[in-house]
């Protein structure tokens with residue numbers, strides 16, 4: 001809110017008199033700023049402020065060519081405003097928490113005025129509204145802070161996510177939602193479908209903080225379903241309740257330095273004790289998201305007759321070390337070692353030697369979640385690029401006046417729209433198929449969708465970096481989201497199956513369904 005001093009009115013002529021060192025005012029978007037004392041502290045230096053086209057003048061265009069709007073919203077800079085220009089009103093406003101963006105293509109069509117959708121009902125909009133407000137107000141500030149300092153998600157965010165049922169909603173529709181007051185009662189658990197879940201993931205992805213986003217208990221999205229679907233009572237209810245309430249953290253521990261997409265090549269072993277009451281687990285796991293701060297590990301193990309999934313609790317013999325990856329340490333990415341870890345046989349998830357089924361039934365949902373986030377991440381970059389191309393002046397014209405820039409924007413927008421539309425179609429199929437049918441019919445579709453999402457995401461990252469130039473490789477300032485996106489986008493192309501592996505899977509699935517009587 002404007003202070004009394006900020007309500008003062010000045011003419012442009014009055015402002016023009018304050019144009020020297022020690023007495024320096026500028027106009028930005030009809031607001032008058034006194035930079036007299038700030039000039040020496042200005043990160044961009046003093047000389048640029050003393051330029052005759054800036055000092056005492058309207059610096060709006062110069063300012064927005066060099067700074068993000070958020071600079072003016074920071075309290076230490078906002079208080080430099082001393083008033084406004086008589087008879088003029090500021091035009092540039094920051095989006096309010098929870099608001100939809102008005103920038104074209106910054107929202108999917110179902111959230112764009114006048115457009116309609118066959119898929120989304122009023123309850124989806126209600127969930128979207130509640131999620132956006134929650135993300136903007138509670139999660140976004142924490143995300144920006146910890147993406148940078150590498151610390152894990154703050155306890156107040158975990159608490160709020162648990163209370164609003166966000167952790168549970170990220171696991172999809174199902175019995176685990178029963179008894180949860182989702183988003184304070186905005187949606188009944190039995191009404192919750194895959195489109196509601198799609199919204200939850202896409203709103204989270206808007207934080208533009210990829211490492212923190214994974215640190216936001218993504219381990220549960222992939223590590224808890226095996227417990228939920230294959231765990232034995234009473235362990236199942238205990239672990240599910242602990243994780244959904246945010247008291248305990250779980251992760252999925254499958255990939256190893258020895259094998260990633262090649263599940264059959266895993267070396268971590270589980271051998272029964274002579275009395276048959278325990279497993280003894282030995283081995284290592286690598287790139288385990290949330291592993292650093294996990295209490296439970298859903299572990300893929302080699303067993304005598306094949307492959308078994310076992311829930312290992314953090315206990316003697318379990319150690320986790322942080323791995324430095326190209327995104328934030330807030331994700332808690334770990335190298336995990338199991339050294340003669342004793343685990344009760346009741347912790348077996350699914351049947352002994354039947355671990356492949358446990359893993360495979362998890363994959364479709366996991367990959368679809370990644371598609372949801374990836375598609376929304378691309379859209380965020382489209383919005384950044386549209387704003388930049390519009391406000392950045394080059395050769396005396398906005399960047400968007402260049403045909404080559406428009407061509408890049410066109411490709412970005414087309415990829416983004418194609419991805420979201422395919423994603424919505426797949427989501428509709430998920431809503432109308434049983435879990436088993438999904439495994440049978442959607443594994444190929446989802447594999448191709450993920451391959452397409454992550455390839456197009458990388459193309460968009462490249463194009464965006466070109467548009468932002470040096471700022472696209474700078475971690476602060478105008479291009480900070482583009483730099484971040486370009487640096488972290490390869491994660492999506494690797495997690496949940498590398499692109500080439502998924503492409504191959506999709507084609508093999510299709511060939512299996514080829515009719516025997518079909519010929520050219």
Ligand code: HEM
Nearest residue numbers: 026033043044048054059062063066067068071077477478
């Ligand atoms: C209220 C007035 C201003 C404030 C609070 C301010 C603040 C800042 C801050 C925080 C930065 C660091 C980069 C960032 O985080 O975006 C910066 C950089 C810079 N500022 Fe300002 N600034 C102001 C006005 C201006 C004006 C009028 C100019 C005119 C030319 C200017 C020129 C620059 C330049 C050249 C940089 C370096 C940009 C870069 O490294 O890409 N600033 N300013």
